[in-house]
Amino acid sequence: MGIEVELKAHVRDPISLKIELEALKGISSPRCEYKEDVYYCLPNEDALFRLRRESSGSTFSALEGQLVFTRKYKTLKDGIEVNQELEFTSHDSQFEQAHAFFLSLGYEIYIRKTKRGYAYSYSISSELPVLHLELVEVPPLGWFLEMEFVLTDETKVPVARTFLLNMLEMLGIDQADIESRYYMHLLASQSTG
Numbered sequence: 001m002g003i004e005v006e007l008k009a010h011v012r013d014p015i016s017l018k019i020e021l022e023a024l025k026g027i028s029s030p031r032c033e034y035k036e037d038v039y040y041c042l043p044n045e046d047a048l049f050r051l052r053r054e055s056s057g058s059t060f061s062a063l064e065g066q067l068v069f070t071r072k073y074k075t076l077k078d079g080i081e082v083n084q085e086l087e088f089t090s091h092d093s094q095f096e097q098a099h100a101f102f103l104s105l106g107y108e109i110y111i112r113k114t115k116r117g118y119a120y121s122y123s124i125s126s127e128l129p130v131l132h133l134e135l136v137e138v139p140p141l142g143w144f145l146e147m148e149f150v151l152t153d154e155t156k157v158p159v160a161r162t163f164l165l166n167m168l169e170m171l172g173i174d175q176a177d178i179e180s181r182y183y184m185h186l187l188a189s190q191s192t193g
Contacts, residue, residue: 002084002085002150002151002152003082003083003084003150003151003152003154003157004072004081004082004083004084004085004148004149004150004151005080005081005082005148005149005151005157005160005161005164006080006081006082006083006146006147006148006149006164007079007080007081007146007147007148007164007165007168007178008144008145008146008147008178008179009144009145009168009173009177009178009179010142010143010144010177010179011135011142011143011144011145011173011177012143012177014117014135014137014143017135017145017171017173018030018118018135020171020172021118021120021133021135021171022120024122026122026123026124027120027121027122027133028120028121028122029120030118030119030120031056031057031058031118031119031120032056032057032058032059032060032063032117032118032119033054033055033056033063033115033116033117033118033119033134033136034054034055034056034060034063034065034114034115034116035052035053035054035055035113035114035115035116035136036052036053036112036113036114037050037051037052037053037112037113037114037115038050038051038052038099038109038112039109039110039111039112039113039184040102040107040108040109040110041107041108041109041110042106042107042108043106043108046110047110047111047184048071048107049069049070049071050068050069050070050071050072051067051068051069051095051098051099051102052067052068052069052070053065053067053092053095054066054067054068054092055092056119060116065092066089066090066091066092067089067090067091067092067094067095067098068087068088068089069087069088069089069090069098070085070086070087071085071086071087072084072085073085074182076180077161078161078180079175079178079179079180080161080164080165080178082157082161110184110188111184111187111188111191112187113138113183113184113187114138114139115134115136115137115138116136116137117134117135117136117137117143118134118135118136119132119133119134120132120133120134120135121133124163125163127156127159128149128151128156128159128160128163129149129150129151129152131147131148131149131163131167132146132147132148132149132150133145133146133147133148134146138183138187140190141183141186141187141190144179145168145171145173147164147167147168149163149164
């Protein structure tokens with residue numbers, strides 16, 4: 001089980017940020033991505049797990065995908081998530097069957113979410129694993145920059161947190177733009193007014 005150290009921030013000018021990201025020395029070429037999430041809960045409770053149809057490719061017209069089943073154990077400190085997750089994958093053709101299976105067990109849909117944008121990998125040091133970055137639009141919330149390390153060593157969490165904050169500053173994004181709330185809660189609050 002990996003330890004995710006993750007930060008997301010609101011982005012005001014995604015086109016300029018995309019150009020800036022792609023100019024970074026050592027960053028990968030962008031991968032187009034589309035993610036469709038369904039979060040499930042027991043009646044009148046918070047979300048327990050997520051079913052994701054995840055597609056990526058060199059262009060938006062050439063996406064290939066998979067299903068990702070995820071249960072996260074979440075913690076949040078100063079707007080940065082540190083999560084442990086249980087996850088497995090399946091072929092994306094199984095989406096409707098998996099959805100029907102969860103509903104048949106008595107789970108309800110907590111919220112649906114889509115993300116569309118660009119994914120990057122950035123090798124930054126021998127001390128930390130590859131940094132995963134995503135510049136994504138989450139309708140109707142707007143554009144976000146997500147940055148994530150997946151660690152195997154919990155002692156690296158402080159170094160990873162510091163690097164994420166420094167990277168945010170380097171990209172010209174103010175710490176006030178960090179979004180500490182989870183997308184599912186932001187979307188749920190919008191749907192309830």
